[in-house]
Amino acid sequence: xxxxxxxxxxxxxxxxxxxxxxxxxxxxxxxxxxxxxxxxxxxxxxxxxxxxxxxxxxxxxxxxxxxxxxxxxxxxxxxxxxxxxxxxxxxxxxxxxxxxxxxxx
Amino acid sequence: xxxxxxxxxxxxxxxxxxxxxxxxxxxxxxxxxxxxxxxxxxxxxxxxxxxxxxxxxxxxxxxxxxxxxxxxxxxxxxxxxxxxxxxxxxxxxxxxxxxxxxxxx
DNA sequence: TGCCTTTTTGGCAATATAGCCAAATACTAA
DNA sequence: TTAGTATTTGGCTATATTGCCAAAAAGGCA
Numbered sequence: 001x002x003x004x005x006x007x008x009x010x011x012x013x014x015x016x017x018x019x020x021x022x023x024x025x026x027x028x029x030x031x032x033x034x035x036x037x038x039x040x041x042x043x044x045x046x047x048x049x050x051x052x053x054x055x056x057x058x059x060x061x062x063x064x065x066x067x068x069x070x071x072x073x074x075x076x077x078x079x080x081x082x083x084x085x086x087x088x089x090x091x092x093x094x095x096x097x098x099x100x101x102x103x104x105x
Numbered sequence: 106x107x108x109x110x111x112x113x114x115x116x117x118x119x120x121x122x123x124x125x126x127x128x129x130x131x132x133x134x135x136x137x138x139x140x141x142x143x144x145x146x147x148x149x150x151x152x153x154x155x156x157x158x159x160x161x162x163x164x165x166x167x168x169x170x171x172x173x174x175x176x177x178x179x180x181x182x183x184x185x186x187x188x189x190x191x192x193x194x195x196x197x198x199x200x201x202x203x204x205x206x207x208x209x210x
Numbered sequence: 211t212g213c214c215t216t217t218t219t220g221g222c223a224a225t226a227t228a229g230c231c232a233a234a235t236a237c238t239a240a
Numbered sequence: 241t242t243a244g245t246a247t248t249t250g251g252c253t254a255t256a257t258t259g260c261c262a263a264a265a266a267g268g269c270a
Contacts, residue, residue: 001149002131009127016130020121021258022114026107038217044106051259053218072216072267086191126228143247156229158248163227177237177246 018062023047024055028078031065035077123167128152129160133183136170140182 002009019025023045030036030044042052056076059065068075107114124130128150135141135149147157161181164170173180 002128003151005131006127009130012130013125013127016121016125020118020125022111022118023107025114025117025121026110046108048260049217074217153230154247179247
């Protein structure tokens with residue numbers, strides 16, 4: 001039931017795990033507007049460049065973004081257009097959470 | 106840019122993190138068919154009951170499932186219908202990965 | 211070449227996650 | 241009450257993740 005399809009679930013989980021971080025979600029949302037270089041994202045997020053670089057490599061490894069070296073900068077862009085859809089699903093979970101919270105007051 | 110909306114991204118990331126595990130993805134997919142008790146899921150996954158129970162509590166904490174105690178069993182069901190949409194997005198990432206892999210042979 | 215900028219990599223410490231066992235809890239039924 | 245089943249919780253170890261600093265690469269330009 002599960003064991004036969006374990007690899008498939010692991011593959012999906014890997015993609016999700018790559019998205020499941022605040023900075024990486026921000027990066028994804030930002031890349032929906034267009035490509036960005038590492039320095040742009042670093043400034044917007046306000047963490048060490050090395051940290052951002054590692055986040056980007058996580059996203060790249062998961063197949064969510066691709067990079068393009070131009071000059072001494074590296075530009076990243078999304079490979080997949082559907083991330084917004086997906087976020088609306090997450091959003092609906094959060095709305096339910098908010099309702100729960102309101103109900104307990 | 107990011108710091109102002111940090112909480113929002115953290116909230117989304119928490120929902121994603123809760124989904125980002127093979128067994129929990131399986132549980133979500135299974136619950137799309139209808140409610141299941143802990144014992145059903147345990148048998149389907151083939152891990153210790155305590156492990157499954159903890160996975161379910163992660164999903165519950167994230168607001169993805171709700172539980173309903175009946176007799177000495179506990180039934181879980183999804184709170185949110187949109188998970189399938191979301192999976193098709195993850196799937197499209199995986200298809201690209203497969204293409205990449207084919208290209209490197 | 212030498213210097214500057216951009217990005218990646220290695221290494222480390224702190225923290226979080228996963229999964230098992232054992233024990234506790236909760237409910238059923240005799 | 242006692243025994244049995246279903247589930248959760250505590251505790252433990254192993255493993256993974258995060259984020260910083262320092263250093264290495266890689267390219268641009270004087």
